Amino acid sequence: MLARISRLIGLTLFVSSSLMSVPALAQTDFSGMWGQRYYEDQEERAPGGELGDYTGLPLNDAARLRADSWDASLYGIAEWQCRPHSALYMWRSVHPVRIWNELEPITGEIIAIHANFQDLLERVVYLDGRPHPPEEAPHTWTGFSTGKWEGDMLSVNTTHLKEYIIRRDGVPVSDRTTMTEHWMRHGDYLTIVQVVTDPVYLTEPFIQSTDFVLDTHLQFVPELCEIEEETDHPHGWVPHRLPGTAHDSEDFAKKHNLPVEAAKGGAETMYPDYRAKLKVKP
Amino acid sequence: MCEPREGLWRFDMKRIWFVAAMVVGVSQTVSVPLLAHHSFAATYFEDKTQTIEGDLIQFQFRNPHSYVHLEAPDENGQMQRWAVEWGSGMQLSTQGLSATALKAGDHVVITGSPGRNPDDHRLRMKSITRPKDGFKWNGTFS
Numbered sequence: 001m002l003a004r005i006s007r008l009i010g011l012t013l014f015v016s017s018s019l020m021s022v023p024a025l026a027q028t029d030f031s032g033m034w035g036q037r038y039y040e041d042q043e044e045r046a047p048g049g050e051l052g053d054y055t056g057l058p059l060n061d062a063a064r065l066r067a068d069s070w071d072a073s074l075y076g077i078a079e080w081q082c083r084p085h086s087a088l089y090m091w092r093s094v095h096p097v098r099i100w101n102e103l104e105p106i107t108g109e110i111i112a113i114h115a116n117f118q119d120l121l122e123r124v125v126y127l128d129g130r131p132h133p134p135e136e137a138p139h140t141w142t143g144f145s146t147g148k149w150e151g152d153m154l155s156v157n158t159t160h161l162k163e164y165i166i167r168r169d170g171v172p173v174s175d176r177t178t179m180t181e182h183w184m185r186h187g188d189y190l191t192i193v194q195v196v197t198d199p200v201y202l203t204e205p206f207i208q209s210t211d212f213v214l215d216t217h218l219q220f221v222p223e224l225c226e227i228e229e230e231t232d233h234p235h236g237w238v239p240h241r242l243p244g245t246a247h248d249s250e251d252f253a254k255k256h257n258l259p260v261e262a263a264k265g266g267a268e269t270m271y272p273d274y275r276a277k278l279k280v281k282p
Numbered sequence: 283m284c285e286p287r288e289g290l291w292r293f294d295m296k297r298i299w300f301v302a303a304m305v306v307g308v309s310q311t312v313s314v315p316l317l318a319h320h321s322f323a324a325t326y327f328e329d330k331t332q333t334i335e336g337d338l339i340q341f342q343f344r345n346p347h348s349y350v351h352l353e354a355p356d357e358n359g360q361m362q363r364w365a366v367e368w369g370s371g372m373q374l375s376t377q378g379l380s381a382t383a384l385k386a387g388d389h390v391v392i393t394g395s396p397g398r399n400p401d402d403h404r405l406r407m408k409s410i411t412r413p414k415d416g417f418k419w420n421g422t423f424s
Binding site: 046047048049050051071072073075076081082094168169170221224225226228230231232233239248 | 346399
């Protein structure tokens with residue numbers, strides 16, 4: 001009798017331990033080195049987009065005015081030369097990304113995912129259920145990100161970003177911007193879909209997707225930034241273009257034979273029925 | 283427990299401050315691992331080409347982009363200090379160039395895309411030649 005009870009307990013423990021070793025959730029492993037894959041976004045991600053190209057952006061008049069007045073020479077002044085892209089733009093940069101999991105040491109549960117962009121910016125996506133900081137907490141280039149699994153997809157919510165640009169021709173996004181990302185892996189391909197919301201400069205959420213491919217041979221090469229005087233200007237000079245003086249911001253429209261109004265973006269211009277509206281305009 | 287003698291303690295504090303100052307100093311001089319990559323099309327008239335010829339003042343072989351500074355006349359014949367943007371130190375290294383490829387005083391001829399802001403007196407490098415020894419580079423960079 002005692003032997004039968006012992007065998008039963010042993011069997012129960014074996015079955016229990018076997019079941020416990022099965023992962024609770026079918027989470028995707030994003031860890032690895034991911035290289036850029038350029039498609040229609042090559043021009044924006046590598047050399048940078050053209051001045052005055054606001055197509056596909058649901059920006060408002062305030063954003064348009066700031067972008068038209070923006071001067072790319074800002075990146076030549078000492079304070080700007082080594083600024084990183086913020087987390088919302090980093091996916092669109094020329095840099096690869098290394099992703100790894102941070103595990104809880106006892107349970108092995110993923111408590112955070114790190115995304116490092118060539119040692120220029122390292123993001124942490126917390127998965128341990130912690131809340132976002134209060135509104136008055138400092139804003140940073142990485143922002144503060146928390147994630148949750150939706151099946152195989154990781155959805156990331158980011159707040160506390162610094163003011164930055166959403167395109168490298170100066171279209172701004174404010175420090176009230178929030179971003180939802182959906183990380184999806186299909187085999188060796190990683191797709192990041194970003195949904196950017198900004199109550200200050202965007203009238204609708206801005207949505208874009210960016211692709212990467214797993215590259216087991218890829219290694220980061222240090223690309224350290226050094227601050228130097230790049231152009232010869234008096235101390236304190238700030239590059240700027242006064243509103244109404246930046247006529248080359250219409251060059252993009254002329255070059256691509258687009259109506260200037262269409263190139264200047266806005267939510268209305270993003271949808272197919274806008275073409276019909278353009279045809280009836282004088 | 284034995285307390286450190288006052289003199290020794292002062293000496294230790296000095297050492298600590300010295301080490302702290304060194305750490306801060308070194309961290310100030312070590313390159314900052316951050317950069318933002320500006321748009322070339324937003325910075326330069328990429329469909330235009332300008333040629334300048336003059337004497338090299340400084341060659342900044344660095345990241346995020348190298349710069350060649352030279353003194354050369356503008357289109358009105360007035361001498362200007364020009365800043366010519368080139369590839370990152372990392373990119374140029376892969377093409378066999380180094381920080382000693384160019385020296386102050388070298389007479390060079392440079393063609394490039396002119397900057398959108400004329401006050402900058404800047405170009406994006408398309409080619410550079412040094413007639414003295416036939417050094418030549420042309421190409422593109424990101």
